[in-house]
Amino acid sequence: MFHSKVPGGNELLNPEKILKDELGLTSGAYVGDFGCGGAGYFAIQAGKIVGDSGLVYAVDILQPVLKNIESRAKELNLNNIKLVWSNLEKFGACKINNESLDFGLIINVLFQNKDKKTILKEVARMIKPLGKLLVVDWKEGRFPLGPRPDDKLSAEAIVTLTNEFGLKLAKKFEAGQYHYGLVFEKF
Numbered sequence: 001m002f003h004s005k006v007p008g009g010n011e012l013l014n015p016e017k018i019l020k021d022e023l024g025l026t027s028g029a030y031v032g033d034f035g036c037g038g039a040g041y042f043a044i045q046a047g048k049i050v051g052d053s054g055l056v057y058a059v060d061i062l063q064p065v066l067k068n069i070e071s072r073a074k075e076l077n078l079n080n081i082k083l084v085w086s087n088l089e090k091f092g093a094c095k096i097n098n099e100s101l102d103f104g105l106i107i108n109v110l111f112q113n114k115d116k117k118t119i120l121k122e123v124a125r126m127i128k129p130l131g132k133l134l135v136v137d138w139k140e141g142r143f144p145l146g147p148r149p150d151d152k153l154s155a156e157a158i159v160t161l162t163n164e165f166g167l168k169l170a171k172k173f174e175a176g177q178y179h180y181g182l183v184f185e186k187f
Contacts, residue, residue, distance in 0.1 A: 012176050012177070012178065012179070013041070013107070013136065013175055013176045013179060014176070015041045015042045015044075015045035015046075016045050016048075016049075018042075018134070018136065018175055018181060019042065019045055019046055019049055019134075020049065022134070022171065022173050022175075022181055022183060023103065023132060023134045023183055024132070025046060025049050025050065025103060026049070026050075027049065027050055027051045027053060027054060028050060028051065028053040028054045029049075029050045029054045029102040029103055030050075030054060030055050030056075030057075030100060030101050030102050030103070031046045031050060031054070031055070031056045031057065031101060031102065031103045031104070031105065032056075032057040032059060032084075032096060032101045032103070032104045032105065032123065032126055032127075033046060033056060033057065033058050033059060033105045033107070034059045034088055034094075034104060034105060034106050034109065034119070034122075034123050035059065035060060035061075035088065035106065035107070035108075035109035035113075035119075036058040036059060036060050036065065036066075036069060036107075037060070037065060037107075037108070038062075038064070038065045038068045038069075039068070039072075040058055040065075040068065040069035040072055040073075040081075041107075042105050042107050043056050043058040043069055043081060043105075044069070044072055044073065044076065044078065044081070046103075046105070047073065047076075047078040047080050047081045048076075048078065050080060051080070052079070052080060054080055055080050055081075055082060056080060056081045056082070057081075057082050057083075057084050057096055057101075058081055058082070058083050058084065059084040059085075059086050059088070059094060059096075060084075060085070060086075061085070061086065061087050061088070063085055066083040066084075066085060069081065069083065070083055084096060088109075088113075088118070088119045088122050088123070089113060089114070089115040089118050089119060089122075090118070090122075091118050091121055091122050091125070092122070092125070093122070094122055094126065096126045097126070098125055098126060099125075099126070099127065099128045099129065099131075100126060100128065101126045101127050101128060101131060102127075102128060102131050102132070103127070103131060103132050103133070103134065104123045104124075104126060104127045104131070104132070104133045104134070105133075105134050106119070106120075106123060106133065106134070106135045106136075106137075107134070107135075107136045107137075108136060108137060108138070108179075109137075110135070110137050110153050110158065111137055111138055111147045111151050111152050111153055112147070112151070116153060116158075116161065117161055117164075120158075120161050120162055120165055120167075121164075121165050124162070124165035124166060124167055124186065125165075127167075127186045128186065129186055129187065130185060130186065130187070131185070131186050132170070132183055132184065132185055132186070133162070133167055133183070133184040133185075133186070134181065134182070134183055134184075135158055135162075135181070135182045135184070136175045136179050136180070136181045136182075137152070137153060137155075137158070137179065137180065138152045138178055138179060139152070139178055139179060139180050140152050140154055143178050145178070146178055155172060155180050155182055158182060159182070162184055166186055166187055167184035167185070167186055167187075168184060168185055168186075168187055169182060169183075169184055170183045170184060170185045171183040
């Protein structure tokens with residue numbers, strides 16, 4: 001029987017390249033990874049990039065996910081990752097101060113949530129003026145992996161939603177074979 005390997009994690013998206021080359025993440029930055037996921041690919045990579053003078057908030061609604069990230073961060077001696085348990089679909093629920101982040105990350109999250117608008121509003125609340133938001137999500141169409149086409153959100157729809165929260169599209173890029181990337185700046 002023939003088995004083809006289905007790509008996953010770092011094979012689908014390259015967190016280091018996306019964070020450094022597309023977003024411009026640098027040492028000393030304060031970052032929120034919203035809906036960070038069990039492997040925490042972006043939170044962990046952000047922790048490496050921002051270094052000891054920076055801070056990464058790994059935010060998720062699932063406590064086991066946060067425990068996994070805590071274990072990985074300890075294994076890698078990353079002491080700059082702070083875990084935040086929160087429901088992003090409730091505005092004001094995330095225990096991160098208003099306008100305290102240089103960067104916000106929403107990676108593969110919007111397609112799996114009903115209240116996309118509140119998530120974007122909640123994340124925008126925490127980003128400083130002139131700070132940046134990175135959104136990476138699934139391209140439209142049918143692929144051998146990923147969500148159903150009906151569950152996907154187009155890049156154009158996200159741009160329309162973010163305008164309402166003081167975010168302006170600064171850049172659109174190919175994040176991977178199945179993903180698009182958007183960088184917004186808060187004004």
